[in-house]
Amino acid sequence: MYDPKPEHKFTFGLWTVGNPGGDPFGYATRRALSPVEIVHLLAEVGAWGVNFHDNDLVPIDATPAERDQIVKDFKQALDETGLVVPMATTNLFRDPVFRDGAFTANDPAVRAYALQKTMCAIDLGVELGAKVYVFWGGREGTETDASKNPLDAGKRFRDALNYLCNYVKDQGYELKFALEAKPNEPRSDIYLPTTGAMLGFIETLDYPEMIGVNPEVAHEHMAGLNFMHAVAQAWDAGKLFHIDLNDQKFGRYDQDFRFGAEMIKQAFYLVKFLEDVGYEGSRHFDAHAYRTADYDDVKEFARGCMRTYLILKEKAQRFNADGEIQALLSDINADDGTYGFLDAGYSAQSAQQLRDINFDRQQLTSKKLPYERLDQLTVELLLGVR
Ligand code: DIG
Ligand code: MN
Ligand code: MN
Numbered sequence: 001m002y003d004p005k006p007e008h009k010f011t012f013g014l015w016t017v018g019n020p021g022g023d024p025f026g027y028a029t030r031r032a033l034s035p036v037e038i039v040h041l042l043a044e045v046g047a048w049g050v051n052f053h054d055n056d057l058v059p060i061d062a063t064p065a066e067r068d069q070i071v072k073d074f075k076q077a078l079d080e081t082g083l084v085v086p087m088a089t090t091n092l093f094r095d096p097v098f099r100d101g102a103f104t105a106n107d108p109a110v111r112a113y114a115l116q117k118t119m120c121a122i123d124l125g126v127e128l129g130a131k132v133y134v135f136w137g138g139r140e141g142t143e144t145d146a147s148k149n150p151l152d153a154g155k156r157f158r159d160a161l162n163y164l165c166n167y168v169k170d171q172g173y174e175l176k177f178a179l180e181a182k183p184n185e186p187r188s189d190i191y192l193p194t195t196g197a198m199l200g201f202i203e204t205l206d207y208p209e210m211i212g213v214n215p216e217v218a219h220e221h222m223a224g225l226n227f228m229h230a231v232a233q234a235w236d237a238g239k240l241f242h243i244d245l246n247d248q249k250f251g252r253y254d255q256d257f258r259f260g261a262e263m264i265k266q267a268f269y270l271v272k273f274l275e276d277v278g279y280e281g282s283r284h285f286d287a288h289a290y291r292t293a294d295y296d297d298v299k300e301f302a303r304g305c306m307r308t309y310l311i312l313k314e315k316a317q318r319f320n321a322d323g324e325i326q327a328l329l330s331d332i333n334a335d336d337g338t339y340g341f342l343d344a345g346y347s348a349q350s351a352q353q354l355r356d357i358n359f360d361r362q363q364l365t366s367k368k369l370p371y372e373r374l375d376q377l378t379v380e381l382l383l384g385v386r
Helices: 035-045 064-081 108-127 150-171 195-202 217-222 227-236 264-277 295-321 323-332 348-355 361-365 371-382
Strands: 010-013 049-053 087-089 132-136 176-180 211-213 283-285
Touching (some): 035 064, 108 150, 150 176, 195 227
């Protein structure tokens, strides 16, 4: 019932189950796995696909011959396991050269290098089958706003994305871009900090139709926001091109916990939304196991991400079939059509008709809204007692 299948489109980045457990205060607690070992681990736990940053696969200083061998071995592992590569991205945050950002760096040479590196990474991603290309601007921000005019930063990011959209079109690649927001960490403030900010920015680009968003649970939670609302806005705009699933306590550093590990109710509403609207993209878990985990427990981490998603998917089906819950929802959303004349939008006639109505506020306020009952039924459904 809760075993992952290819049609569930569960994916993990090489950097997720391959995370060796280091953190700002401690060394790695697990040996580093090779990309090939990671592909086989993901196949063992039942994932459908694997994603990567360029340098997760090909080290930044690899020679062309080393690159070719690494890619050959990776392709062989994909063939052996049947895993696919739906998404790729560029590491524009780890090397010290990006200490002041990549596309938004003050140094034009760094900005040019970031463009070149991204073009090469796009080539690699397309070669391995990626159809979505993620941009997470981890270093595109500031510690001191004395250092950079945000208008310059925005223009530089816009110019970079326009340039890369033209590159993709020129190459004839079938590729969509997905912008991933995060409010801070590793920079004190990161530009375009939320999915909403990204949606506004996309409309200022030359090819907005090529660009959507990749919302991440932890990142909207870090900003104190309702993740499902952010995803709904992206979906409504036709811009939900990818999604990073994980979990996160509010008001903390980017924890990237196992999906559903912290905010099970928010995870439920998210899964319900994605399944209700028929989202057909990857369910990508951008998360990693606790530092205390060995690779047996890392596999449990990966299995847990997928199982929890499937359990919550089944809970959403139960919610939608629950007679008492659905009866409450239909009462709450009752509409006798009295105000249907407004559905067609504005007209002088509808405005006059609206003016002629005497609203009885007390009567309107007396309508029952049994949200406590509704939420309790939802909680009891999640707790498994209905
Ligand atoms: C972090 O949340 C970012 C990077 O790991 C990567 O660029 C992106 C892809 O999911 N998520
Ligand atoms: Mn994160
Ligand atoms: Mn992410």
